[in-house]
Amino acid sequence: xxxxxxxxxxxxxxxxxxxxxxxxxxxxxxxxxxxxxxxxxxxxxxxxxxxxxxxxxxxxxxxxxxxxxxxxxxxxxxxxxxxxxxxxxxxxxxxxxxxxxxxxxxxxxxxxxxxxxxxxxxxxxxxxxxxxxxxxxxxxxxxxxxxxxxxxxxxxxxxxxxxxxxxxxxxxxxxxxxxxxxxxxxxxxxxxxxxxxxxxxxxxxxxxxxxxxxxxxxxxxxxxxxxxxxxxxxxxxxxxxxxxxxxxxxxxxxxxxxxxxxxxxxxxxxxxxxxxxxx
Amino acid sequence: xxxxxxxxxxxxxxxxxxxxxxxxxxxxxxxxxxxxxxxxxxxxxxxxxxxxxxxxxxxxxxxxxxxxxxxxxxxxxxxxxxxxxxxxxxxxxxxxxxxxxxxxxxxxxxxxxxxxxxxxxxxxxxxxxxxxxxxxxxxxxxxxxxxxxxxxxxxxxxxxxxxxxxxxxxxxxxxxxxxxxxxxxxxxxxxxxxxxxxxxxxxxxxxxxxxxxxxxxxxxxxxxxxxxxxxxxxxxxxxxxxxxxxxxxxxxxxxxxxxxxxxxx
Numbered sequence: 332x333x334x335x336x337x338x339x340x341x342x343x344x345x346x347x348x349x350x351x352x353x354x355x356x357x358x359x360x361x362x363x364x365x366x367x368x369x370x371x372x373x374x375x376x377x378x379x380x381x382x383x384x385x386x387x388x389x390x391x392x393x394x395x396x397x398x399x400x401x402x403x404x405x406x407x408x409x410x411x412x413x414x415x416x417x418x419x420x421x422x423x424x425x426x427x428x429x430x431x432x433x434x435x436x437x438x439x440x441x442x443x444x445x446x447x448x449x450x451x452x453x454x455x456x457x458x459x460x461x462x463x464x465x466x467x468x469x470x471x472x473x474x475x476x477x478x479x480x481x482x483x484x485x486x487x488x489x490x491x492x493x494x495x496x497x498x499x500x501x502x503x504x505x506x507x508x509x510x511x512x513x514x515x516x517x518x519x520x521x522x523x524x525x526x527x528x529x530x531x532x533x534x535x536x537x538x539x540x541x542x543x544x545x546x547x548x549x550x551x552x553x554x555x556x557x558x559x560x561x562x563x564x565x566x567x568x569x570x571x572x573x574x575x576x577x578x579x580x581x582x583x584x585x586x587x588x589x590x591x592x593x594x595x596x597x598x599x600x601x602x603x604x605x606x607x608x609x610x
Numbered sequence: 611x612x613x614x615x616x617x618x619x620x621x622x623x624x625x626x627x628x629x630x631x632x633x634x635x636x637x638x639x640x641x642x643x644x645x646x647x648x649x650x651x652x653x654x655x656x657x658x659x660x661x662x663x664x665x666x667x668x669x670x671x672x673x674x675x676x677x678x679x680x681x682x683x684x685x686x687x688x689x690x691x692x693x694x695x696x697x698x699x700x701x702x703x704x705x706x707x708x709x710x711x712x713x714x715x716x717x718x719x720x721x722x723x724x725x726x727x728x729x730x731x732x733x734x735x736x737x738x739x740x741x742x743x744x745x746x747x748x749x750x751x752x753x754x755x756x757x758x759x760x761x762x763x764x765x766x767x768x769x770x771x772x773x774x775x776x777x778x779x780x781x782x783x784x785x786x787x788x789x790x791x792x793x794x795x796x797x798x799x800x801x802x803x804x805x806x807x808x809x810x811x812x813x814x815x816x817x818x819x820x821x822x823x824x825x826x827x828x829x830x831x832x833x834x835x836x837x838x839x840x841x842x843x844x845x846x847x848x849x850x851x852x853x854x855x856x857x858x859x860x861x862x863x864x865x866x867x868x869x870x871x872x873x874x875x
Contacts, residue, residue, distance in 0.1 A: 357629050357632075358629055358764075360629070362627040362629075362632060362803045363803070364800060364801060364802045364803060365799070365800065365801040366792075366797055366799075366800050367797065367798045367799035367800070368796055368797065368798050369798055408611075409611065409616075412613075416624075417617075417624060417756060418617065418753075418756065420613035420614075420616060420617050421613065422611070422613060501760070502757070502760070504753060504756060505753055505757065538637070538801050558821040558828070559819065559821070560819060560821070560830060566821055566828055573798070575799075580627060580802065580803055581620070581623055581624045581626070581627030582620060582623075582624065584709055584710050584740040584741075585703075585710050585740075585790070585792060585795055585797075585800070586705070586709045586710040586740075586795055587709070589792075589795035589796060589797060590795075593795075593796060
């Protein structure tokens, strides 16, 4: 199948993603630095097995990381702030977290409102529920009748819509209400921070970018084994989980970003701390 | 924390990061073996020499490589003006109680290891907070001021030669080349955005022990991953690799390459 601009399936997909097509321009990006750290996974896996046996609720690595991120965000809300790139910085009033779900046709986001009020098991259930809903809703990558063509009028219409969307995103600071609406829409669609688990796809290295107003995003990569020196001589194997934090370099300093990521890693290293209540 | 105060405090740093100042930063990372460098440091300590750390070693090595590869030390307007800088002033990161700070080591290529250790200490004493920008980029206040800046940025994005004619500047940090010790914060990797007029920087990650097979069984080697994000408009993809390869050579043979007491140049 040859895909062209006149192809109906492709046109449908582009129309569907017009906000992304218009929004993903360098002018709308934050200057994102990507910080990577890893954490030994054994402690979390052991603790998880015991916890699951006790509660009967399945906990994945994502659930642990999401809970850990929430607790770290409560300590440093700036990492979950929304920023227009210059004059408007909104700290989270109530933490909303987005968890990326890879469906067949696209990556969708399960947005958990009131996430900070949930304990680990409630959070896990909510994420699983939303993820399975999103997977059920997903359709094929291209619709039926892929070979049908669309009129050039439709292409022109899309172009005009895209220009309007672009201008709106670029200049919405001139109309604060419009900007407020964009912030709220971002919160509804992605939350204060979005977490992506790309480890199941065996991704070992990744560099993410940030579309404003997000100031940070977290990616979970594939866990990998490392040979390390054992405490009492000899060598042993350690399974480590790499985490990549993309953060807005213009707003967040390296020490602040690393303190946040350390906080996330520490809770996975000492998973009983995932049950702590936020401040 | 009040958002308005925070934005006011970081206004210069935010203005420095407007997208026309980003370079197309290609990230090249190499794990540098520090086994021989560590052995060298131990010998200096046993001989009662000055207190020299790994950081002094790699700062000296970086300055030396910069002298031999001046392209990494140039000032670039992002378009067509490339200005060679004869002086090598390193902007070095420090971990302080108040967060990350940057100090300046002037004429770093002329320092031997003992002098580098002293200069490093002095730079730490005079280190300025992360948000400090030596030469801030111009910025108008208010919504309409922002619109003016935006229109100007868009115009310069499409017609860079107008920048100097219109009296606009990208701003600048102190120093000619930044060395960021991300390892101080436990970073295993850090992709940083390099801002013009700089064309590259050195990012040093946290040291890591690697177990490799040897003739007489497994061997532990201390690796310090180092990265040189660089502007692809100015350099080709292999440039940073050569920079880091030369760093590795110098750190493998510090006695031959990095003088402890004599003049560096």
